[in-house]
Amino acid sequence: MIHMRNISKIYDDNGTIALDHVNIDIEKGEFVFLVGPSGAGKSTFIKMLLREELPSSGELIVNGHDVVHMVRHDVPYLRRGLGVVFQDYRLLPDKTVYENVAFAMQVIEAPRRLIQRSVNSVLDVVGLREKYRCFPSQLSGGEQQRVAIARAIVNSPALVIADEPTGNLDPDTSWDIMDIFQRINKSGTTIIMATHDKTIVDRMKKRVIAIEDGHVVRDEAKGVYGYAV
Amino acid sequence: MRFDTIEYFVQEVFRSLKRNNWMTFASIGTVAVSLFVLGVFLILVLNVNRMASMLESQVQISVYLQEDIKQVDRVGIGQDIEKMQGIESVKYVSRDEAKKRLAERLGDQKYLLDALGDKNPLPESYEVTVKSPDMVETAAAAISKMDGVEEAKYGQDVVQHLFDITRLMRIFGLALMVLLAGATLFIISNTIRLTVFARRREIAIMKYVGATDWFIRWPFMLEGIVMGFIGGIIAAVALRSFYAAMAAKIYDTLAFFPLMPQYPFMNYITVALLLAGMVIGAIGSTISLKRFLEV
Structure with missing residues (x-):
């Protein structure tokens, strides 16, 4: 799914080395935490x-x-x-729950019939079918996420990338969210999640890749968070 | 492109035209004013050009004879001209005839001639017609060298003047057009920038879920085009009534002035203005979008 060889990234404007010769391979169906x-x-x-961002050097294959x-x-x-969650x-x-989800299909010009079917089914997956007419402001943080x-996931991506998806949520809600991610993962979708949430990483026992100063310092199957909180 | 997509684009366009109503209003106004001025110049240049080329294509030479010319010589000159190459016809105009024609041409202002009393300062002349316009110059030159000929005139002086005027108008008009087009581009791209800014989150999401650049660009392009089009319509309507009023005035006072007939001339101008408005609108929105698409 992801094949990263000797990837380096140096930002031109200030010369910061963000990644330094990183090698990572992630297979289809994996659930990976990115910590650091x-x-x-x-x-x-x-x-x-x-x-x-483009790497400064190296090789990167994502989903072929x-x-x-x-x-x-x-x-x-x-x-x-790819699906992204922030x-x-x-x-x-200014769009309802339904419209927000449908939007992702509209802009890639999916047929209307397919949009209806797919949106309803993913709203079932996340348990928000009843709230499809609500606006984001009427929802809790967990519901919005x-x-x-x-x-x-509405366009059935092979890979879902989540950047701190539980960062703004309380622990209980975070577990609901993690539960959804786990279900998505079980259906075969690869998941990469950057997180600072120690409890979640430690309890889920998934692969953990730790990055520090642009280097991979740890890559363990069934790993733990490994940083003091 | 799917029908759903077109529907979505149209919705987006009208939503944002409404959202930025003041800027939209200002943009359309600027487009209209700019295009109107552009249209005025277009009309002027085209009309003067037409007049010049009409005069240029006149195949008639007026040959004025010396005042004290004898009748024998006069007839001789007429015969000499007739024998030249490329001459279609030669017609004698007596002094009385010339005065009568002048009186006709003056029309309402005929009284000016009364000041002359019985005197007639007009010379005798021949009206020489050549077979084709490109022979006028050589024929006139040859005739003017004949003995007893005061001068041989055709439209050259007037034509030269008119061409000088059109050249000036073209340069001035072009400079003005560039300026106005610049101003219009500026204000349209600013208006679109507002829309882009208002929708920057949406654009970011669109990029993340894999919308193509063109899919993102179209609604903004259309918005610019619609503003340019509406501005063009306003300019065209104003220009049409302006031209009609001007034509009426000119026909009242200068009946012989060869003005471009309103139809189909004004239809071409209208189309030109609409196209110009749409092109400016499209370019204006492309300028303001460029930065936002680089994600």
């Missing part, structure tokens, strides 16, 4: 998977796409195979 202190390179890692040699025109097709949900406030997850 703030500014260690997690965000750069995620941005690179989405091709928001050669990210490094990709022409600008093909970037949308890479992203159609800490701050990033929902559109569930809408964001529904949006991320």
